[in-house]
Amino acid sequence: MARPILYTYFRSSASWRVRVALAYKGLEYESRPISLIKDGGQQKSAEYTALNPLQQVPCLIIDGATLTQSLPIIEYLEETRPNPPLLPKDPVLRAKARQIAEIINAFTQPLSNLAVQAVVGEWCGNDKKGEWARIWIDRGFTGLEKVLEKTAGKYCIGDEITIADVALGPQIFNANRFKVDMTKFPIISRIVEELYKHEAFKAADPSRQPDCPEELRA
Amino acid sequence: MARPILYTYFRSSASWRVRVALAYKGLEYESRPISLIKDGGQQKSAEYTALNPLQQVPCLIIDGATLTQSLPIIEYLEETRPNPPLLPKDPVLRAKARQIAEIINAFTQPLSNLAVQAVVGEWCGNDKKGEWARIWIDRGFTGLEKVLEKTAGKYCIGDEITIADVALGPQIFNANRFKVDMTKFPIISRIVEELYKHEAFKAADPSRQPDCPEELRA
Secondary structure, eight states: OOOOEEEEOTTOHHHHHHHHHHHHTTOOOEEEEOOSSGGGOGGGSHHHHHHOTTOOSOEEEETTEEEESHHHHHHHHHHHSOSSOSSOSSHHHHHHHHHHHHHIIIIIHHHHSHHHHHHHHHHHOGGGHHHHHHHHHHHHHHHHHHHHHHHBSSSSSBTSOOHHHHHHHHHHHHHHHTTOOGGGOHHHHHHHHHHTTSHHHHHHOGGGSTTSOGGGOO | OOOOEEEEOTTOHHHHHHHHHHHHTTOOOEEEEOOSSGGGOGGGSHHHHHHOTTOOSOEEEETTEEEESHHHHHHHHHHHSOSSOSSOSSHHHHHHHHHHHHHIIIIIHHHHSHHHHHHHHHHHOGGGHHHHHHHHHHHHHHHHHHHHHHHBSSSSSBTSOOHHHHHHHHHHHHHHHTTOOGGGOHHHHHHHHHHTTSHHHHHHOGGGSTTSOGGGOO
């Protein structure tokens, strides 16, 4: 079977989630970097738009299919390569894991991503971009910290890594980049510290990607 | 078994998705309206925040569990009440259905919702809120229309209703409200027209909810 091909950008947190899931499940793949910065954004090229009309990374070519959107890609990997699992067995815990993943995927991340920042910069001035990102990451993490009080063990849901952790880990990069005060979020901070000890999170880190600039390399 | 309780707001597209899924699967439930407008936003009350720390609707109490985030709730219903299904059997088609649902859930909707509009209004003036919403709904639908060229039959994925349609249907309300030019999106328009003939979409419509003001009732 052909190796999967991942269209990815080293700093994209959605790409990063899929890199974690692929590494966690031990799947080898070929990285094809799509720079969201160079050439006015390589994701807008006709060639890439044919793969993903939304002009977003990641995109995974696997089993002859072209898949986009990070969480649906991870659900596909879970259904076709169930071991090791990224969802608990119990339906309520599965719902909780997905809930946490969506707090990142459908709230914190989309409101602070590059495309949105670009419009905020244009409308309000570039000096407002950081403040904008901080508002949404802070609101998302404030709610998430409360959710985790009831669900967390070593990781977001008890003591096993799930899709919730796969979504949370990369979001910290953006939180730090936009100077979110992480001292308000002790459970999130503790879980993320734990996650970064895991090989799958190390392998997926932006600093280890082929498109990471030399000066930012691990 | 106790009837599920749905915390819902008649105009919230995320609540609306869950109402469609419950109706599609023939599940009776009790509606508990949470107004996002009255009392400065009832979702911010201590009582509701205890149910959903993110202060968003919907929230579903079912099988003794408190579930939030619309797509994880629908996945839970699918796993515990699989018939009639809202996901295809084939893993690639399941991924495509979830991909379309996420284009709405993690892109179009969060960027145009009330909380974001409030910040845009404050920073840029209330007259910019419509323009902001139109940018993101237009970008999301432009990509989605291309995706649907390859996947659509009568509905988003072939001829059966899936989670993709459940997400798409309610988004049209916001598209129309913010005067998005829908003539650019003939496939989306055709599918939505088809969806609104279905009893589950009729039952979930804002105009039929107990918290719909008298003058907007069907």
